[in-house]
Amino acid sequence: GENVEQHPSTLSVQEGDSAVIKCTYSDSASNYFPWYKQELGKGPQLIIDIRSNVGEKKDQRIAVTLNKTAKHFSLHITETQPEDSAVYFCAATLGGFQKLVFGTGTRLLVSP
Amino acid sequence: GAVVSQHPSWVICKSGTSVKIECRSLDFQATTMFWYRQFPKQSLMLMATSNEGSKATYEQGVEKDKFLINHASLTLSTLTVTSAHPEDSSFYICSARRTSGRGSDTQYFGPGTRLTVL
Numbered sequence: 001g002e003n004v005e006q007h008p009s010t011l012s013v014q015e016g017d018s019a020v021i022k023c024t025y026s027d028s029a030s031n032y033f034p035w036y037k038q039e040l041g042k043g044p045q046l047i048i049d050i051r052s053n054v055g056e057k058k059d060q061r062i063a064v065t066l067n068k069t070a071k072h073f074s075l076h077i078t079e080t081q082p083e084d085s086a087v088y089f090c091a092a093t094l095g096g097f098q099k100l101v102f103g104t105g106t107r108l109l110v111s112p
Numbered sequence: 113g114a115v116v117s118q119h120p121s122w123v124i125c126k127s128g129t130s131v132k133i134e135c136r137s138l139d140f141q142a143t144t145m146f147w148y149r150q151f152p153k154q155s156l157m158l159m160a161t162s163n164e165g166s167k168a169t170y171e172q173g174v175e176k177d178k179f180l181i182n183h184a185s186l187t188l189s190t191l192t193v194t195s196a197h198p199e200d201s202s203f204y205i206c207s208a209r210r211t212s213g214r215g216s217d218t219q220y221f222g223p224g225t226r227l228t229v230l
Contacts, residue, residue, distance in 0.1 A: 043222050
């Protein structure tokens, strides 16, 4: 089955810096890769996703890149703000009725 | 984004009692919903997949008689923790799958329910 690895487990940056979180997946048939942000005591919130037919997607300060050959995808956050501090989870799925397989999460801390 | 609600947001119960958690998709119909469990500082662990009008599919190691799932409508799934014990204390999160006309699916999560069993 699919296996997703996520790095780093923790990431500390200064406000205004960029943050990059990387994930690798094992099943080359996976075709959908969402990223979720989870704040303390809350449910995960979908922040951006990418499907296998594109290599990059951007939404304001957030971007995701996908390298299907290498089977890895990354989340890029530019001009980080303290409110970006949270745990970020990547996930992968074969699509259709297949379940999401989550990474282990990255705790991002943005210091003022 | 789509909205998924959960009720209650937190519950405290005595050992041996049953607790029901509701998950609702507020602005779309969801033929499939999922139930997850999350321990502190860990990732989400899928417990079961709930399909409208049919029996839920449980992940390996999850007791179906202890975690009863009902998906009676396209907007509501319920998880009942039967005969709860302190080890069942956890953060339970549901999600609902929204399918677009182009066949692509997106999964949206509820805010979670904190269960504490005394």
